[in-house]
Amino acid sequence: MAEFKFNEQPALAGFFAHLLQATPWVEPTLEAADLLLPMPLSRQRLQLRGYNQALLLANQLNAAKTRTDLLLRMVDTPAQHGLKRAQRLTALNQVFAVDPLKVSAVKGVRLVLVDDVMTTGASLYTAARVLKAAGAAHITGLVVARTE
Numbered sequence: 581m582a583e584f585k586f587n588e589q590p591a592l593a594g595f596f597a598h599l600l601q602a603t604p605w606v607e608p609t610l611e612a613a614d615l616l617l618p619m620p621l622s623r624q625r626l627q628l629r630g631y632n633q634a635l636l637l638a639n640q641l642n643a644a645k646t647r648t649d650l651l652l653r654m655v656d657t658p659a660q661h662g663l664k665r666a667q668r669l670t671a672l673n674q675v676f677a678v679d680p681l682k683v684s685a686v687k688g689v690r691l692v693l694v695d696d697v698m699t700t701g702a703s704l705y706t707a708a709r710v711l712k713a714a715g716a717a718h719i720t721g722l723v724v725a726r727t728e
Contacts, residue, residue, distance in 0.1 A: 593633070596696070596724045597640030609720050614689040616646045617711075619703060620676075622656035637724065638694040650685055651693075651707060652677050672706040678714040687715035698723040 600606050610616070618634035626632055638646040655675045678686055691711060693704055704721040711719055 593636035593640050597637055600637070600641065600722065600724060606722065609692060609722070610642055610645075612690055613642075613645060613692040613720070615650070615685075616642055616692045616694055617651045617707075618646065618648060619693060619695040619707060620648070620651055620653040622653050624656045633696045634694050637696060641694065641722075647685070650679055650682050651711065652679055672702055676707045676710045678710060683714050686711060688717045690718040691716050691720070693719060693721045695721070695723045697725045697727060699727045 601610075616638045618632060618638040621629070621632045621634075632648075635646070635648060653675060654677050657672065657675055693707055693711075695704060698704060698721070701721070704723075708719045708721065
């Protein structure tokens with residue numbers, strides 16, 4: 581996973597998407613979803629990495645349902661991997677937002693949030709809370725890996 585995320589190996593997205601699709605509950609979840617939303621990166625992180633690994637995964641899973649214009653990352657935060665869950669939740673407060681001009685695209689829909697790795701779940705939780713407040717009917721988080 582580190583090769584995919586940090587060592588410029590975007591071609592691994594297809595492999596990881598295939599692994600996800602082999603999980604018994606994933607295909608029905610993707611079929612039931614109205615939209616797939618990759619976890620957004622800050623502009624700075626995107627420039628540094630060169631690609632959003634969550635977007636690559638989402639496109640491999642279902643490009644037609646993938647939207648990158650609804651869930652926005654408003655603030656660049658430091659890397660979260662060294663923080664405890666409570667610290668992450670505090671650090672992520674006010675980080676995500678739904679584009680105010682596109683709230684209607686979220687209301688009443690079933691969403692799948694796509695990310696590569698989940699550590700504490702703080703990013704997914706915070707993004708889901710924002711989407712729920714905007715009126716999403718159902719939100720599922722889908723990740724390739726979870727840290728210990």
